[in-house]
Amino acid sequence: MRSENEPFGQKPRSFIEEARRAQIVGSAVAVIAEAGFAKASLARIAEHAGVSKGVISYHFAGKDELMEEVVRHSYEGAAEHVAARMEGLSTATELVRTHILAVAEHMRGHRDQIKALGEIFNNLRTADGSPRFGINGNEELYRMLEHLYRLGQAAGEFRPFDTRVMAVTHQAAVDTMFAYWVANPDHDLAAHARELADLIERACRA
Amino acid sequence: MRSENEPFGQKPRSFIEEARRAQIVGSAVAVIAEAGFAKASLARIAEHAGVSKGVISYHFAGKDELMEEVVRHSYEGAAEHVAARMEGLSTATELVRTHILAVAEHMRGHRDQIKALGEIFNNLRTADGSPRFGINGNEELYRMLEHLYRLGQAAGEFRPFDTRVMAVTHQAAVDTMFAYWVANPDHDLAAHARELADLIERACRA
DNA sequence: TCATTTTCTGACCGCATGGCCAAAATCTAG
DNA sequence: CTAGATTTTGGCCATGCGGTCAGAAAATGA
Numbered sequence: 001m002r003s004e005n006e007p008f009g010q011k012p013r014s015f016i017e018e019a020r021r022a023q024i025v026g027s028a029v030a031v032i033a034e035a036g037f038a039k040a041s042l043a044r045i046a047e048h049a050g051v052s053k054g055v056i057s058y059h060f061a062g063k064d065e066l067m068e069e070v071v072r073h074s075y076e077g078a079a080e081h082v083a084a085r086m087e088g089l090s091t092a093t094e095l096v097r098t099h100i101l102a103v104a105e106h107m108r109g110h111r112d113q114i115k116a117l118g119e120i121f122n123n124l125r126t127a128d129g130s131p132r133f134g135i136n137g138n139e140e141l142y143r144m145l146e147h148l149y150r151l152g153q154a155a156g157e158f159r160p161f162d163t164r165v166m167a168v169t170h171q172a173a174v175d176t177m178f179a180y181w182v183a184n185p186d187h188d189l190a191a192h193a194r195e196l197a198d199l200i201e202r203a204c205r206a
Numbered sequence: 207m208r209s210e211n212e213p214f215g216q217k218p219r220s221f222i223e224e225a226r227r228a229q230i231v232g233s234a235v236a237v238i239a240e241a242g243f244a245k246a247s248l249a250r251i252a253e254h255a256g257v258s259k260g261v262i263s264y265h266f267a268g269k270d271e272l273m274e275e276v277v278r279h280s281y282e283g284a285a286e287h288v289a290a291r292m293e294g295l296s297t298a299t300e301l302v303r304t305h306i307l308a309v310a311e312h313m314r315g316h317r318d319q320i321k322a323l324g325e326i327f328n329n330l331r332t333a334d335g336s337p338r339f340g341i342n343g344n345e346e347l348y349r350m351l352e353h354l355y356r357l358g359q360a361a362g363e364f365r366p367f368d369t370r371v372m373a374v375t376h377q378a379a380v381d382t383m384f385a386y387w388v389a390n391p392d393h394d395l396a397a398h399a400r401e402l403a404d405l406i407e408r409a410c411r412a
Numbered sequence: 413t414c415a416t417t418t419t420c421t422g423a424c425c426g427c428a429t430g431g432c433c434a435a436a437a438t439c440t441a442g
Numbered sequence: 443c444t445a446g447a448t449t450t451t452g453g454c455c456a457t458g459c460g461g462t463c464a465g466a467a468a469a470t471g472a
Binding site: 122125129130131134136161165172175176179180191192196198200 | 241242245329331335336337340342368372374375377378379382383385386389401402404405
């Protein structure tokens, strides 16, 4: 099903190739954020990028690969920022709180990305009609959060609770915080994040 | 924009009309739940209902009205059940917990409905491309939850916290609980609901 | 029974989409 | 400069969509 670029990472790409891909990904983010997934056709994205439609087909295997590239790119940026903020922390309480605050802090400057991400998650389908990034696509994230929460339980910071439910709830709360902010731009994202961190801390602590 | 049936409720409908509408709504739920919103075309829904495509156009103003009817129908059922379960309770703690448990209890027997609801919320758009039931469509729900939480705060059961953040988080947690269950049918929905009720109770209590 | 209204059918329309490709343009080495 | 490779163009295609419509069929009621 996948193309043959998995075994050893991507096949090498020329400079101009990479540049075009990046440009197109940027246009895709902008168009999706502005017009919504449903109206983000290849034609519109190409127009926004100032190239002809065929160029996208030339540089990407198809619309799906382009969308996946948008997701990968946006995720990477956020993950980097969060990881940097969490480095050096030790207690689970600090780690959980920082995880929430840091991702909010990063996304505050990348509204288009988080909006596009939401659109793609909700709308992109595989050929058989099932969601391409369904809730089960969060499995990796859930495991990471579970690990964090178990750490706190082992250290005695957190009471015993079902870590899967906590992880699912945590991620849902963060995702919806962004969705609410995207729908209400004047909403105070940072304050929401702090309040949410308080809620979760209280729900967890022994 | 709307047809002329608002002022005094719906215009009267014949028996056969109501029956057909109900049948088509049922087929829409089934098709959306099975194939996803993207593949739930009028043609497929009509085929599932065993009628020709034109019948849907005859009984509904358009696809949008059909989808809205699916939402209305599913919501009504859940709201009724939840209201019945909450009747007679007095403390905010009980009310919040029961609200969560009751809706889970009801949806346990209506998987197709909750799945179709999720699909429609995530995918249905207005003509201009914006979500038909976006997060701002939850405003009524948010206000109701805020009311509940403020009740608890006034009674001294709950500590002071931002009730809007709590309401948004509460609803997100419940919605995602269902999404997780839909994606993982073996997941224990009732246990998840109890665990979630515990989380929220601890996050709230003074 | 038969005229009238309600309901249903299936073909058809215009439209937008993602993908395709031959030819043109541009870049790169030798 | 030139030949070959890379990149871009713009038109074309098949597909599936929601919606429409004239006429057939069925229900209704006098």
